[in-house]
Amino acid sequence: MKKLKGVAASRGICIGPAFQFLRTELNTEKKEISDPEAEITRLDAAIQTAKDQIQSIYEKALTESSEADAEIFQAHKMILDDPELMTTIKNRIRDEKINCEYSVYETAKQFAATMAAMEDEYFAARAADIMDVANRLLRVLMNVADSPTAGLKEPSIILADDLTPSDTVLLDKSKVMGFCIAHGSATSHTAILARGLGLPAVAGAGVDVMDVPTGDLLIVDGTNGIAVIEPDADTESQYRKRMETSKSIQAEALKFAKDKAATTDGVELEIVSNIGNVEDAKFAVENGAEGVGLLRTEFLYLERSALPTEEEQYEAYKAILEVFGKHPVVLRTLDVGGDKEIPYLNLDKEMNPFLGERALRLCLNRPDIFKPQLRAALRAGVGHNLKIMFPMVATLCCVRSAMVVVNECKAELKKEGIPFADDAEIGIMVEIPSAAVIADQLAKEVDFFSIGTNDLSQYTMAADRTNPKVAELSNAFQPAVLRLIKMVIDAAHAEHKWVGMCGELAGEPLAAPILVGLGLDEFSMSPPFIPLVKQIIRNLNAEEMVDLAKGALQLESPDDVKDFVKKEVSFINEVIS
Amino acid sequence: MKEAKVVVNNKVGLHARPAALFVQTASKFKSEINVSCHDPKEDKLRTANAKSILGILTLGVFQGIEITIKADGEDEADAAATLADLVKNNFGEEA
Numbered sequence: 001m002k003k004l005k006g007v008a009a010s011r012g013i014c015i016g017p018a019f020q021f022l023r024t025e026l027n028t029e030k031k032e033i034s035d036p037e038a039e040i041t042r043l044d045a046a047i048q049t050a051k052d053q054i055q056s057i058y059e060k061a062l063t064e065s066s067e068a069d070a071e072i073f074q075a076h077k078m079i080l081d082d083p084e085l086m087t088t089i090k091n092r093i094r095d096e097k098i099n100c101e102y103s104v105y106e107t108a109k110q111f112a113a114t115m116a117a118m119e120d121e122y123f124a125a126r127a128a129d130i131m132d133v134a135n136r137l138l139r140v141l142m143n144v145a146d147s148p149t150a151g152l153k154e155p156s157i158i159l160a161d162d163l164t165p166s167d168t169v170l171l172d173k174s175k176v177m178g179f180c181i182a183h184g185s186a187t188s189h190t191a192i193l194a195r196g197l198g199l200p201a202v203a204g205a206g207v208d209v210m211d212v213p214t215g216d217l218l219i220v221d222g223t224n225g226i227a228v229i230e231p232d233a234d235t236e237s238q239y240r241k242r243m244e245t246s247k248s249i250q251a252e253a254l255k256f257a258k259d260k261a262a263t264t265d266g267v268e269l270e271i272v273s274n275i276g277n278v279e280d281a282k283f284a285v286e287n288g289a290e291g292v293g294l295l296r297t298e299f300l301y302l303e304r305s306a307l308p309t310e311e312e313q314y315e316a317y318k319a320i321l322e323v324f325g326k327h328p329v330v331l332r333t334l335d336v337g338g339d340k341e342i343p344y345l346n347l348d349k350e351m352n353p354f355l356g357e358r359a360l361r362l363c364l365n366r367p368d369i370f371k372p373q374l375r376a377a378l379r380a381g382v383g384h385n386l387k388i389m390f391p392m393v394a395t396l397c398c399v400r401s402a403m404v405v406v407n408e409c410k411a412e413l414k415k416e417g418i419p420f421a422d423d424a425e426i427g428i429m430v431e432i433p434s435a436a437v438i439a440d441q442l443a444k445e446v447d448f449f450s451i452g453t454n455d456l457s458q459y460t461m462a463a464d465r466t467n468p469k470v471a472e473l474s475n476a477f478q479p480a481v482l483r484l485i486k487m488v489i490d491a492a493h494a495e496h497k498w499v500g501m502c503g504e505l506a507g508e509p510l511a512a513p514i515l516v517g518l519g520l521d522e523f524s525m526s527p528p529f530i531p532l533v534k535q536i537i538r539n540l541n542a543e544e545m546v547d548l549a550k551g552a553l554q555l556e557s558p559d560d561v562k563d564f565v566k567k568e569v570s571f572i573n574e575v576i577s
Numbered sequence: 578m579k580e581a582k583v584v585v586n587n588k589v590g591l592h593a594r595p596a597a598l599f600v601q602t603a604s605k606f607k608s609e610i611n612v613s614c615h616d617p618k619e620d621k622l623r624t625a626n627a628k629s630i631l632g633i634l635t636l637g638v639f640q641g642i643e644i645t646i647k648a649d650g651e652d653e654a655d656a657a658a659t660l661a662d663l664v665k666n667n668f669g670e671e672a
Contacts, residue, residue: 071594075630078597081604084629111631118637122592126634 001232006180006205007471008225009191011529013243014178014200015236018218018229019156020210021149021163026138028105036094043090043100046140051080053136072129079133085111101141108134116305124305124344157218159209163190173197178220180227182209185471194222195507196280198528202227204468223576249575253531257288261534263516267542270522271534272328274502278316281323284527288534291327291385293450293524294502295320297334297373305344307369313376321384328385330450330500330524331377332429334369335359335391345369354464359392364401374409381421389450393428393435399445429502431455436484439491449492450524453503457481476505477558482514486553489519500524509576510562512536513569517549532575539571579653581646581661587668591638595668596630602663603627608650610660614642627660 033039054076061070079085085107092103108130115127138144155177162184179201181190194201200222212218212229219228219239228235262268273289275281276296284292300308300316308316321329336342337350337358345366350356363370377388390402406426413420430436431452439449453476458465460481463473475481485501492499500522505511507525512533515523523533548568555561566573587595591612603610610627614636625632627646638644644664648656 075597078600078630082629082631084626084632114635115631118635123634126631130631 001235002208002229004180004202004205004208004227004229006202006225006227007185007468008222009179009181009185009203010194010199010201010222012178012198012200012222013219013239013246014157014222015217015219015231015239015243016177017154017156018159018180018212018214018216019152020212020214021158021160026101026105026135026142026144028101028138030102031099033093033097033099036097039093039100040090042141043093043104046100046137047080047086049140050133050136051077053140054080075126075129076133076136079130080137085130101138104134104137104141128305151214156214157220159212159218160190161210162203163193178222179203180205180209180212180218180220182207183468185466185468195504195526195528196276196283198526204471250532253535254287256535256538257286257531259288259534259538261537263537263540263542263545265541265543267516269516269520269537270328270500271530271537272330272500272522272524273527273530274524275320275527278319278323280527281320284530285323287527287530289527289530291324292320292329293500293506293522294389295329295331297332298336301334301336301342307344307372310372310376313373314380317377317380317386321380321386324384326385328387330387330389330427330502332389332391333360333373333377334363337362354458360390360398360402361392364398364405367405370405371409374406375413375420378406378409378413378420378424379418381424382419384421386421387425387427387448389427389429389448391429391452392432392455393430393442394432395434396438396441396445399428399442403445430488431459431503433460433484436488439488440494443492443495443497446497448498448500449488450500450502450522451485451488453481453485453501453505456484456503460484475558476503476508477511477561479553479555479557479561482518482553482561485515485520486518486549493519498522507533509533509536509572510565513540513545513565513572514549514552514561516540516542517545517547517552519546536572536575540569578647578649579657580648581657582643583646583661583664584643585638585640585664587670588640590640590642591633591636591644595670596633598668599660599663600628600630600633602660603656606648606650606652606656606659608648608653608656610646610648610656612636612638612644612646614638614644 054073058070058073061073089103089107092098092107093100112127112130115123149171152172152175155175157178157180158176159180161182176199178199179190179194181203182205184190184203191201191203200220202220202222202225205227217230219231260268261271270290272291272293273284274294275284275292277299300313337353337356377386393399410420410422425447427446427448427450428442429452430439430449435442454465457476457478458474461473461478463470465471465474489499498521501520502524506523507529509532516537525533552561552564555564585591589595591599611624612627612633613622613624616623623636625636646657646660
């Protein structure tokens with residue numbers, strides 16, 4: 001038995017076999033060869049195998065998803081059949097006496113560059129297709145398994161260095177029980193993915209994670225940030241018991257998920273969800289979300305090679321808004337920079353990306369990005385309860401500049417005779433300490449606030465939330481952060497504006513009593529947390545929580561705060577396991 | 578050698594599904610087939626192999642552009658006529 005200590009990235013416990021998610025680097029080094037014809041025979045065989053693979057994926061896609069989705073694989077087959085591409089690859093092998101791996105890679109890159117240079121989204125996508133096909137061919141040539149998850153046959157716990165967004169697309173979610181990641185933190189991509197799926201995850205568990213063989217029994221305790229490798233019988237049975245308890249509590253809470261969250265003294269709170277796409281939207285509704293407190297729009301911009309068009313965004317937003325009908329949906333405008341990179345925007349490398357040209361700062365400098373998004377949002381909002389929210393606001397000036405662009409978009413749409421949601425509320429995220437400090441001034445300019453506790457904590461504490469060594473400091477239970485939250489809520493209420501919270505703290509059972517006491521109006525969280533938080537709120541007395549919050553703000557550390565809540569609200573100990 | 582001139586009238590031009598259909602049709606014939614069009618930007622004639630999807634796509638044929646289909650081989654007459662008809666019929670889509 002071996003214990004690894006990491007960061008609690010997503011709550012819950014799972015017990016199951018480990019699965020190493022290994023990315024194989026494809027070696028395309030240039031080698032001289034003596035027999036080009038033998039090399040070409042090898043290439044032809046690989047092309048045939050690749051075609052067979054694509055054909056079976058195509059057929060699978062046809063039965064499992066739509067014809068439109070399957071069509072991409074037809075395009076891949078045509079690329080493999082392309083005489084221009086294949087003749088060039090073969091000619092290079094013959095003329096330069098080089099290995100096929102090098103010729104395939106270099107030639108494909110050259111064709112892809114021609115496509116990408118055509119400055120049109122359609123061609124840019126074809127460039128990605130060419131590289132996809134080339135990589136498949138290379139994997140066949142080098143006898144590398146089709147994907148890092150090819151061996152994932154039974155439900156397992158995924159072990160990896162860290163996962164990228166494209167890795168997670170490959171994962172068959174029905175076979176994932178949880179995650180244990182060597183690097184990363186509670187706010188890394190894997191952690192967000194895990195919370196979205198309601199799966200336990202430990203991050204920053206150290207490089208030892210990489211040595212656990214696939215198939216070893218593993219316990220992931222995402223609540224406490226602990227992974228146990230090959231547990232002894234005692235430990236395993238203790239964890240199994242905890243798992244059962246938490247499962248039954250969760251199941252019980254789920255039964256009442258769709259009911260309102262009102263405190264025992266009748267204060268009704270709005271419980272909404274953080275989502276990133278239309279699938280999340282449906283999952284959120286099933287878990288009792290009364291709307292969306294944070295629609296992350298980055299999904300439209302990632303995993304592609306050019307900006308999404310206004311039309312594309314309009315369709316995507318419309319699809320999500322329709323899931324929620326008349327319920328509120330808060331759309332956050334593009335939040336890139338920081339730890340979220342988008343290669344085709346060609347942004348300069350920055351020394352401190354978290355303190356750089358991020359989110360709204362970038363959008364204000366790039367109307368070509370900002371305007372199509374605002375127009376698409378305003379158009380999609382017709383007939384729905386859309387609200388627009390700007391991330392990374394530090395000053396009054398940046399809110400006013402953003403409002404100017406919103407009004408420009410509205411004027412344009414009006415002139416073009418295109419209907420739009422003229423009355424959509426406009427708000428800001430409060431995640432920079434300066435915004436919290438001048439919340440009284442900002443409250444006069446906007447319709448609402450939403451507190452982003454992940455960034456607010458890391459900026460307040462000057463501790464990088466992605467660095468496991470200081471990630472603990474960047475904790476929203478820090479009394480300093482809680483005091484800022486109080487300032488923000490009080491300032492908004494003085495102007496009769498509402499305040500939500502879309503950071504992780506909103507879905508934290510131990511934080512709920514404090515936040516109710518501080519007067520938070522809206523709680524937005526990953527869908528799986530909703531039933532439990534609602535259940536907790538139904539058992540709280542709002543009046544009493546005002547005093548509890550006052551007390552919590554006078555404490556000295558995050559642990560003190562948590563212990564205090566556990567002591568004052570004793571039933572909470574039963575629901576957190 | 579057989580030659581046919583046609584104007585591409587469908588909405589997307591020789592892209593996406595129409596381009597795929599064009600290349601798939603061309604690939605059924607034994608003749609060597611190429612497509613050329615005038616590139617207004619560089620003011621020169623550009624030619625691509627009709628059986629190459631990447632070649633056809635990079636030609637950049639949009640709605641309203643005239644293309645010349647040249648077929649050379651045993652089934653050249655049939656090839657040129659079939660491809661020209663495909664374009665004239667807007668690839669079976671509405672224009």
